[in-house]
């Protein structure tokens with residue numbers, strides 16, 4: 004009752020906030036760009052890392068596991084700051100968008116390695132052996148027997164990971180990338196309607212996440228449907 | 232010239248000697264059945280023949296080519312040596328046709344149009360022509376094993392190895408696979424079969440090999456040797472299998 008009365012007293016006003024819709028769209032596009040770039044780069048890095056972890060020589064396995072351990076045990080925000088504020092000390096100066104994309108790929112790649120590796124390892128040894136017995140080379144077995152089949156089993160885990168990750172990209176606003184989350188503070192400073200701004204932002208993230216879920220499910224059906 | 236020539240091979244896993252001075256020479260068109268208790272080294276011997284396992288002593292020649300010569304291209308060798316496993320090992324994401332034609336297409340570089348005819352041909356040999364576009368999961372165990380045999384036949388190997396190919400099947404499905412093996416033998420294929428099907432060994436085998444503790448304990452013409460085992464161990468094994 005108390006809360007209801009408080010809501011009434013507050014008097015939500017979305018008009019000014021929604022009038023800034025162009026800013027929201029710009030922010031959304033930045034978040035989308037960052038996410039898609041990170042999905043593509045992270046997936047490539049993850050598959051490469053997982054292939055090395057599973058089939059590579061000892062020293063390379065060690066390098067990949069160290070990378071995975073470092074990324075998974077430090078905050079994304081710290082990784083962003085190391086790349087954006089740290090690298091200039093070595094003479095590597097990146098604009099904030101580039102730094103963000105690098106950090107995000109680096110971050111997502113490590114989580115993806117683990118998922119992809121589990122997928123590779125789910126292929127029964129007998130199938131690899133059958134491939135070898137048929138005269139296929141290692142890379143041919145990987146491509147024709149392991150990759151497609153394991154991708155199929157990985158897609159559900161990967162899509163939850165990717166969506167979870169997309170929500171986490173909000174951290175890039177800390178290095179002044181004007182992503183969706185950063186848009187909130189812009190609109191807030193114009194309208195002073197903090198509550199409404201963050202409700203709208205939450206709604207956009209929610210819709211974006213659901214749309215991605217649908218896209219992943221559709222892509223899955225397109226790629227793997229019809230095969231039992 | 233024998234198709235397969237195994238000379239005094241030794242195979243160890245760590246300190247465990249699994250094959251101990253094994254020799255066997257197989258002529259073109261022979262059907263060798265290999266019997267023996269579990270753990271006697273039968274599977275390991277087959278796996279050495281197509282280079283899936285390296286050996287620590289002796290030599291193996293397939294069609295005159297030395298398997299353990301570092302210069303031997305195992306991928307070329309394996310096109311000449313088919314192997315069919317107990318657990319089928321079909322690729323579940325590929326149709327029957329693609330299972331069969333994968334290696335011919337990417338290893339032997341056959342055109343896709345041609346390879347479909349190839350698949351149809353070998354499927355006819357195993358009586359499953361109508362399953363060309365089926366997926367493995369929709370097949371019975373016996374049908375899966377017949378597809379696995381067809382997949383191996385499609386490489387036109389010079390010798391085929393069969394490792395207990397009916398052991399994972401229900402008794403009523405064993406017959407259909409044995410029938411296919413019989414057809415493959417009748418077509419003149421050189422075959423080495425690890426099996427517990429004594430009846431098959433008696434009727435279709437040219438020779439039987441009894442393995443015991445990693446050695447060829449007894450070897451001889453199929454029917455005679457099975458009727459008159461010369462060693463107490465083989466006699467005991469046969470009476471255990473037959474009763």
Ligand SMILES: Nc1ncnc2c1ncn2[C@@H]1O[C@H](COP(=O)(O)OP(=O)(O)O)[C@@H](O)[C@H]1O
Pocket residue numbers: 244249267268269270271272273274275276
């Ligand atoms: N990959 C392996 N690593 C270690 N030991 C093995 C391996 N494969 C087989 N062995 C051992 O070799 C012996 C013979 O096995 P195997 O050839 O499978 O016998 P069989 O097929 O006659 O049952 C067994 O003692 C088994 O434990």
Ligand SMILES: [Mg+2]
Pocket residue numbers: 273274275394395
């Ligand atoms: Mg065995």
